[in-house]
Amino acid sequence: MIETPPALAATAGGSLLVLAILAPVAGILLSFALGGRFAERVALGLTPIGLAIAFAIAALVWRSGAPLVYNVAGLPPPLGIALRADGISCVMLAAAALVIAAAAFYARANFATPKGVMEARAPLAFWILVQAVWAALTILFVGGDLFNLYVALELLTFAAVPLVCLSGKPETLVAALRYLMFALFGSVFYLLGAALLYGAYGTLDIVLLAERMRALPAVWLAAGLMTAGLLAKTALFPLHLWLPPAHANAPAAASAVLSGLVVKGSFFLTVRLWFYVLPALPGGAAEAVLGTLGSAAVLFGSVLALRQERLKLLIAYSTLAQIGYLFLIFPLASGAHPWVADGWSGGIMQTLSHAFAKAAMFMSAGLLAESLGHDRIAEFAGAGRAMPATFFALGLGGLSLMGLPPSGGFAAKWLLLRASVAAGQWSWAIVMLAGGLLAAGYVYRILAPALSAGAIVLEAPPQRSREAIALALAIVAAALGFAPQSFFDFLEVGRAAATALR
Amino acid sequence: MSASTLAGLVGAALVGLGLYGFIVSPQPLRKILAFNLIGNGAFLVFGIVARKGAAAGFPFDPVPQAMVITGIVVAFAASALAAALILRLQEETGNVLLDSDAPAKPPGDEAGAS
Numbered sequence: 001m002i003e004t005p006p007a008l009a010a011t012a013g014g015s016l017l018v019l020a021i022l023a024p025v026a027g028i029l030l031s032f033a034l035g036g037r038f039a040e041r042v043a044l045g046l047t048p049i050g051l052a053i054a055f056a057i058a059a060l061v062w063r064s065g066a067p068l069v070y071n072v073a074g075l076p077p078p079l080g081i082a083l084r085a086d087g088i089s090c091v092m093l094a095a096a097a098l099v100i101a102a103a104a105f106y107a108r109a110n111f112a113t114p115k116g117v118m119e120a121r122a123p124l125a126f127w128i129l130v131q132a133v134w135a136a137l138t139i140l141f142v143g144g145d146l147f148n149l150y151v152a153l154e155l156l157t158f159a160a161v162p163l164v165c166l167s168g169k170p171e172t173l174v175a176a177l178r179y180l181m182f183a184l185f186g187s188v189f190y191l192l193g194a195a196l197l198y199g200a201y202g203t204l205d206i207v208l209l210a211e212r213m214r215a216l217p218a219v220w221l222a223a224g225l226m227t228a229g230l231l232a233k234t235a236l237f238p239l240h241l242w243l244p245p246a247h248a249n250a251p252a253a254a255s256a257v258l259s260g261l262v263v264k265g266s267f268f269l270t271v272r273l274w275f276y277v278l279p280a281l282p283g284g285a286a287e288a289v290l291g292t293l294g295s296a297a298v299l300f301g302s303v304l305a306l307r308q309e310r311l312k313l314l315i316a317y318s319t320l321a322q323i324g325y326l327f328l329i330f331p332l333a334s335g336a337h338p339w340v341a342d343g344w345s346g347g348i349m350q351t352l353s354h355a356f357a358k359a360a361m362f363m364s365a366g367l368l369a370e371s372l373g374h375d376r377i378a379e380f381a382g383a384g385r386a387m388p389a390t391f392f393a394l395g396l397g398g399l400s401l402m403g404l405p406p407s408g409g410f411a412a413k414w415l416l417l418r419a420s421v422a423a424g425q426w427s428w429a430i431v432m433l434a435g436g437l438l439a440a441g442y443v444y445r446i447l448a449p450a451l452s453a454g455a456i457v458l459e460a461p462p463q464r465s466r467e468a469i470a471l472a473l474a475i476v477a478a479a480l481g482f483a484p485q486s487f488f489d490f491l492e493v494g495r496a497a498a499t500a501l502r
Numbered sequence: 503m504s505a506s507t508l509a510g511l512v513g514a515a516l517v518g519l520g521l522y523g524f525i526v527s528p529q530p531l532r533k534i535l536a537f538n539l540i541g542n543g544a545f546l547v548f549g550i551v552a553r554k555g556a557a558a559g560f561p562f563d564p565v566p567q568a569m570v571i572t573g574i575v576v577a578f579a580a581s582a583l584a585a586a587l588i589l590r591l592q593e594e595t596g597n598v599l600l601d602s603d604a605p606a607k608p609p610g611d612e613a614g615a616s
Contacts, residue, residue, distance in 0.1 A: 147569050147572075150576075151572060151576065154576045154579075154580070157580075158579065158580070158583060161583065161587075162583075165587070165590075168590070168594070169594075170591065170594045170595045173587060173590055173591045173594060173595075174591065176587055177530055177584070177587045177588065177591060180580075180583065180584050180587065181524075181530065181533055181537075181584075184533075184534075184537045184580055184584070185524060185537070187576070187580070188537060188540045188541050188544060188577075189540075191541070191544045191573055192517065192540075192543070192544040192547065194569075195544055195547040195548045195551055195566070195569075196547065198548070198551050198565070198566060198569070199547070199550070199551035199554060202563075
């Protein structure tokens with residue numbers, strides 16, 4: 001019997017990770033088997049269970065200060081496949097559970113199976129797909145093997161693409177097809193990179209790869225291919241063309257999940273790749289390229305958001321810009337400098353606060369569109385008085401996008417700013433400040449007409465409970481701004497081992 | 503030239519050809535075919551990797567083969583999903599080019615569908 005090295009050994013409570021994956025998968029199967037309105041009940045019933053599992057995992061990791069590890073079938077890598085939950089996995093699991101739960105309860109009004117019918121196509125598809133997104137994200141956040149992660153990435157795509165075209169309208173079909181094309185390009189490039197890495201090292205386990213990593217030409221090629229693929233799935237400029245139509249045309253609850261969570265799945269994998277698999281590479285130039293693309297996305301996405309006539313498109317373009325900020329984590333959190341902790345915390349905080357803020361904004365936009373019958377910003381005059389809670393949620397989410405205190409977005413951008421100043425990398429700081437100003441511009445463009453005087457006739461007043469869900473998410477995004485230092489220490493759990501190899 | 507080198511070159515050529523078709527062709531169906539070409543190139547690379555496992559004492563490394571099988575299943579599912587979307591789009595608009603943002607058929611007009 002070969003002794004398992006401590007880095008690969010399973011830890012107590014690791015089976016919770018299996019449970020976290022199995023819960024939504026069981027939900028999908030049950031929804032299929034029972035069908036009809038049971039799909040909705042299964043999905044809604046699952047949300048508190050999933051939330052409880054996510055928070056239990058986080059509590060275990062918080063208490064032990066070490067990642068949770070489970071080896072499938074008891075076989076440690078390289079033979080077996082490991083599931084690992086470190087600090088960032090835990091926060092992403094919790095964020096995913098919260099946003100999915102909110103989206104599910106928000107979606108009840110749109111995707112209830114109509115009375116008198118046993119089963120309707122769109123509701124059944126929605127409830128199954130939303131659980132599938134959840135399952136895929138969970139595997140992405142805890143997967144410890146690059147091929148396993150490839151499968152998770154594909155599951156995520158297959159669940160996310162049909163969410164775009166649930167209504168079956170031609171423009172949504174075009175958007176979904178274009179999304180799928182970019183995603184397929186991304187997946188096949190990721191797969192090719194994985195093949196090269198396996199060829200070089202004979203394993204795809206993240207911990208083992210990081211230990212064996214050397215700057216071989218094959219590794220550089222693999223890193224380039226995988227990164228390009230992941231960028232296409234994350235919609236980083238200039239591979240962003242698919243995102244605005246896809247996110248703007250999807251139903252509001254689906255947009256919230258797509259914009260808040262799904263693009264973060266492939267971003268999370270990019271972070272895993274560069275900070276956990278490839279930390280041994282002298283990646284200064286590559287990280288600068290990622291940061292530059294991110295900066296371009298911030299400016300380009302914000303300027304386009306400023307020019308949109310429709311609210312949902314504006315919010316979708318703002319997602320492009322906010323994704324750009326995420327990629328500043330690569331130049332600002334790599335290396336062995338004192339400022340990298342700030343860069344790391346800022347990048348992850350931006351991921352979290354954007355997930356909540358953007359989900360809240362898409363949900364509010366959905367309520368507005370339902371109540372007004374349109375989402376043309378120019379005709380919002382007086383809407384602020386008619387739907388105060390909806391606009392409050394929009395404004396609070398917008399606060400986080402701009403990076404004004406008190407909000408998670410402020411904490412994120414402040415940390416990133418501090419890191420870039422400490423590192424002497426001023427160009428990122430200028431981009432962040434310009435991005436903040438532009439964000440203030442597009443949020444003002446939403447709120448100013450809405451708060452001006454005007455008579456408006458609501459087709460139907462928004463449901464209080466759905467307004468409350470959107471507002472609750474916006475409040476979470478704002479409350480993240482008060483995260484204590486211990487939260488940022490938590491984000492470092494499992495990262496120290498990876499950076500020590502550098 | 504050994505068989506492995508030849509297979510590697512063929513794999514690279516498939517990826518290159520597929521990528522060219524994927525970017526240049528405006529028709530989604532051709533894009534799917536190109537995607538499958540790239541995928542097959544990647545599977546060939548996996549095949550060579552499996553052969554390399556022989557150097558590590560295995561007669562033939564089975565792990566890449568398992569990955570190729572999974573990859574084929576995924577690529578098949580992806581192609582099926584894309585084909586279903588294209589068919590639906592054809593039903594709705596009679597037009598399957600991704601270039602035009604505006605669908606050919608105005609809403610409510612059923613005559614355009616065939």
